Amino acid sequence: MNSPNPQRFTVGIDLGTTHCVMSYADLTNLENDEFLQHVMPIPQLSAPGMVDDYLQLPSFIYQAHEAELAEGVAALPWTNKPLHLVGEIARNLGSKTPIRLVSSAKSWLCHSDIDCKAPLLPTGAPEEVERISPFQATVAYLQHLKSAWQHQHPDTPLEQQDVVITVPASFDPAARELTVEAAKNVGLGHAILLEEPQAALYSWIEKNHNNWRKQVHVGDIILVIDIGGGTTDLSLIAVTQKDGNLEFNRVAIGDHILLGGDNMDLALAYTVKAKLETEDKLLQPWQFQALTHSCRDAKEKLLTNMTMDVAPIIIANRGSSLIGGTLRTELTRAEVNNTLVDGFLPQVSASAKPVFRARTGLRTPGLPYAQDAGITRHLAAFLAKQQNATGELEDIKLAKNATFIHPTAVLFNGGVLKADSLANRLMNVLNGWLQDEQAPPARLLSGNDLDLAVARGAAYYGFVRKGKGVRIKGGAAASYYVGIESAMPSVPGIPPEIQALCIAPFGMEEGTQQELSNEEFGLVIGEPVRFRFFASTTRREDRVGTRLNRWNRDELSELAEIEVTLDKEGRRAGEVVPVHLCAAVTEVGTLELQAVSQKDNAHWKIEFDVRSGE
Amino acid sequence: MTYLESLMTTFAVDLSLRPTTFDLWHVCLAGTVVVLMAVLILLLLVMLLSRSRYKKEINTKTIQPIQPIEPVVKIVEKIIEVEKIVQAPIPEPVILKEYTPDAALQMLGLLQKEARFIDFLKEDITAYNDADIGAAARVVHEGCNKAVNEHFSLAPIRNEQEGSNITVPIGFDASAIRLTGNIVGIAPFTGSLIHKGWQVTEVRLPKLTQGHNPNIVAAAEIEL
Numbered sequence: 001m002n003s004p005n006p007q008r009f010t011v012g013i014d015l016g017t018t019h020c021v022m023s024y025a026d027l028t029n030l031e032n033d034e035f036l037q038h039v040m041p042i043p044q045l046s047a048p049g050m051v052d053d054y055l056q057l058p059s060f061i062y063q064a065h066e067a068e069l070a071e072g073v074a075a076l077p078w079t080n081k082p083l084h085l086v087g088e089i090a091r092n093l094g095s096k097t098p099i100r101l102v103s104s105a106k107s108w109l110c111h112s113d114i115d116c117k118a119p120l121l122p123t124g125a126p127e128e129v130e131r132i133s134p135f136q137a138t139v140a141y142l143q144h145l146k147s148a149w150q151h152q153h154p155d156t157p158l159e160q161q162d163v164v165i166t167v168p169a170s171f172d173p174a175a176r177e178l179t180v181e182a183a184k185n186v187g188l189g190h191a192i193l194l195e196e197p198q199a200a201l202y203s204w205i206e207k208n209h210n211n212w213r214k215q216v217h218v219g220d221i222i223l224v225i226d227i228g229g230g231t232t233d234l235s236l237i238a239v240t241q242k243d244g245n246l247e248f249n250r251v252a253i254g255d256h257i258l259l260g261g262d263n264m265d266l267a268l269a270y271t272v273k274a275k276l277e278t279e280d281k282l283l284q285p286w287q288f289q290a291l292t293h294s295c296r297d298a299k300e301k302l303l304t305n306m307t308m309d310v311a312p313i314i315i316a317n318r319g320s321s322l323i324g325g326t327l328r329t330e331l332t333r334a335e336v337n338n339t340l341v342d343g344f345l346p347q348v349s350a351s352a353k354p355v356f357r358a359r360t361g362l363r364t365p366g367l368p369y370a371q372d373a374g375i376t377r378h379l380a381a382f383l384a385k386q387q388n389a390t391g392e393l394e395d396i397k398l399a400k401n402a403t404f405i406h407p408t409a410v411l412f413n414g415g416v417l418k419a420d421s422l423a424n425r426l427m428n429v430l431n432g433w434l435q436d437e438q439a440p441p442a443r444l445l446s447g448n449d450l451d452l453a454v455a456r457g458a459a460y461y462g463f464v465r466k467g468k469g470v471r472i473k474g475g476a477a478a479s480y481y482v483g484i485e486s487a488m489p490s491v492p493g494i495p496p497e498i499q500a501l502c503i504a505p506f507g508m509e510e511g512t513q514q515e516l517s518n519e520e521f522g523l524v525i526g527e528p529v530r531f532r533f534f535a536s537t538t539r540r541e542d543r544v545g546t547r548l549n550r551w552n553r554d555e556l557s558e559l560a561e562i563e564v565t566l567d568k569e570g571r572r573a574g575e576v577v578p579v580h581l582c583a584a585v586t587e588v589g590t591l592e593l594q595a596v597s598q599k600d601n602a603h604w605k606i607e608f609d610v611r612s613g614e
Numbered sequence: 615m616t617y618l619e620s621l622m623t624t625f626a627v628d629l630s631l632r633p634t635t636f637d638l639w640h641v642c643l644a645g646t647v648v649v650l651m652a653v654l655i656l657l658l659l660v661m662l663l664s665r666s667r668y669k670k671e672i673n674t675k676t677i678q679p680i681q682p683i684e685p686v687v688k689i690v691e692k693i694i695e696v697e698k699i700v701q702a703p704i705p706e707p708v709i710l711k712e713y714t715p716d717a718a719l720q721m722l723g724l725l726q727k728e729a730r731f732i733d734f735l736k737e738d739i740t741a742y743n744d745a746d747i748g749a750a751a752r753v754v755h756e757g758c759n760k761a762v763n764e765h766f767s768l769a770p771i772r773n774e775q776e777g778s779n780i781t782v783p784i785g786f787d788a789s790a791i792r793l794t795g796n797i798v799g800i801a802p803f804t805g806s807l808i809h810k811g812w813q814v815t816e817v818r819l820p821k822l823t824q825g826h827n828p829n830i831v832a833a834a835e836i837e838l
Binding site: 043046047048049050051052053070071072073074075077297312314316318320321322323324326328 | 720727730733734736737739742746747749750752753754756818820821822823824825826827835
């Protein structure tokens with residue numbers, strides 16, 4: 001055991017919207033091809049003064065009032081006074097004092113209208129509550145995970161391990177950049193990004209390392225459906241062959257859909273609340289909180305135990321009298337089926353599209369939650385939109401009459417799909433669509449732990465990067481464009497027409513860069529210049545330099561503007577410098593845009609995160 | 615008779631006769647007399663001594679109530695104590711383990727937090743009907759279950775069906791298996807499994823910070 005080399009691990013971090021998970025495996029004995037991995041228990045406060053180990057770290061921060069906690073009850077094994085209350089304690093305290101609870105920070109990172117480094121969470125809190133930015137919250141979660149690692153592995157600092165952090169496939173370049181920057185902030189500048197659906201597939205490969213080659217074949221299209229606590233993430237991965245070896249290609253990603261298990265619990269709570277109101281029982285806010293909790297437990301029972309038809313729901317009195325003030329009701333199977341199975345996974349046709357409507361009703365201000373709760377409609381739209389996703393791959397043959405891309409296998413991820421009735425419904429709907437087009441039903445790839453697979457897969461990716469096992473070819477998740485005003489006489493009241501110039505094509509490989517040397521811009525020294533910035537997840541044929549004069553609204557989606565400022569160093573202010581654009585996909589997995597001077601080859605970084613100052 | 619007669623004729627006793635010289639026989643006789651006298655005197659002395667001692671004890675007992683403060687009496691009492699200690703060395707010293715109450719208080723706190731355990735026990739349930747108590751019992755049952763499952767791993771001691779016949783081998787662990795009923799003969803014993811038993815295989819109690827007061831099993835809650 002006395003190996004001369006220090007131990008080296010591959011560490012996977014699932015930085016989830018509602019939970020974080022950390023998994024690791026020893027890389028010291030790579031030659032044996034053995035991959036023995038662990039999910040790290042994360043010590044965290046569960047209540048004031050109590051430190052518990054859990055496999056998941058809830059992604060919540062509680063901004064406690066200074067008088068709220070007694071001296072010394074917030075200590076962790078590695079510090080007497082952590083900067084933020086993170087994890088289980090935050091969720092527990094926040095359930096009673098929501099105005100001080102920071103949640104869903106990750107969803108804000110991908111929000112194009114706000115500055116992610118501005119202190120704005122918790123939203124809607126009174127003035128005196130100290131606010132932090134979504135970026136700071138991400139740093140806090142990473143800091144906690146890093147400290148937990150350090151505490152358990154004092155001889156192998158995390159800075160020296162291979163770290164992989166997962167992000168949703170639908171994260172835009174700015175959100176990816178922010179995640180990497182947050183990692184840098186806690187000394188993990190070397191961390192690599194991996195898309196969550198890919199991580200789920202890696203975990204499946206690792207779990208089935210003996211026989212996965214028997215379960216997937218050349219020509220397969222694997223649909224990864226990841227329904228987490230707060231988001232739904234879709235990806236398509238095609239299986240091809242090269243020199244007799246199987247290859248995986250991530251060929252499409254879905255939109256960022258803010259819809260997940262939390263919405264389901266909330267929907268059930270509203271159903272039960274309405275039922276109570278017909279009995280003239282009005283709920284107070286704290287009772288509604290408790291109702292949401294009870295609904296989650298009751299739902300899990302009903303969805304896993306098919307013999308149960310009714311699950312009791314009890315809302316206990318807050319005072320010390322338990323029996324007197326208890327409110328009792330029940331959740332029936334019919335309600336769960338109506339609300340969840342039919343409400344979130346309705347049986348729709350393959351041509352269905354998510355419904356957009358004017359925003360009304362209850363929602364947290366700010367976050368662009370999905371308007372249509374029908375996940376199957378989002379899925380149908382995704383498959384139809386990506387019909388030609390495999391067009392460039394010879395091994396994939398799509399039926400001529402197909403109106404959508406036909407997945408041949410499905411991999412589930414996320415806690416929601418642990419419920420059999422939801423998983424079965426999703427498969428039935430999908431296979432119904434396939435049957436309508438005379439395609440064989442899709443197989444379900446099983447065996448993953450739906451809560452922990454992403455972290456496990458991320459750790460396995462570290463192993464794959466050492467040249468072991470099969471790698472999924474990913475590259476840029478979309479093709480990217482900058483908006484250029486076309487030269488034409490201006491007409492009052494009508495904005496100048498804009499052209500989209502492709503600067504990075506879809507699937508552009510990590511570690512490559514492309515220069516756009518024949519497109520010249522004149523930039524003024526010292527003045528910030530902004531470009532409109534677009535992404536497309538469907539236009540695969542565009543190459544660097546392609547100019548689009550017109551496009552369909554669902555082809556290109558506009559992201560937050562990007563900005564470049566040419567510093568004055570060694571130049572006269574006001575001087576116009578001719579530059580061209582250069583795009584690179586880094587090894588880390590982020591997109592990097594630069595302005596390069598035509599004259600002297602000087603480089604200026606184009607920033608994504610310019611949402612501040614608006 | 616002839617032998618005795620012959621003896622009488624050889625050693626005829628004549629009481630008028632006096633020994634004129636000490637012969638061996640007389641020396642022995644005199645020695646024996648001296649020895650016997652010495653033994654007698656010794657016996658008498660011992661008797662006298664023991665008697666006087668016994669008298670002394672009786673005397674002290676009668677004196678005691680009259681002169682309770684006398685130092686002499688105290689000394690005697692001390693002697694008795696010393697005798698007691700000398701008599702007691704046979705049993706092994708028994709050490710009973712005493713745990714700190716922290717873990718027990720912590721468990722109470724956890725049961726209260728998850729299951730409203732103390733609220734339930736401290737409430738007077740006579741005033742409520744069974745339906746109300748039943749509803750509250752669900753909270754308690756579910757919460758206790760959660761708290762116990764979260765912090766302990768439980769496993770049955772015997773995996774056989776309750777009611778089935780079981781043979782207990784020689785040298786079984788008497789703390790894990792309790793025999794009841796007709797316990798006669800020697801192991802292996804055969805009997806019917808009444809209760810499968812429970813054992814905790816793992817404890818995962820939360821660690822406590824320095825500032826934590828375990829006596830507070832539920833903080834008073836004030837809503838602002």
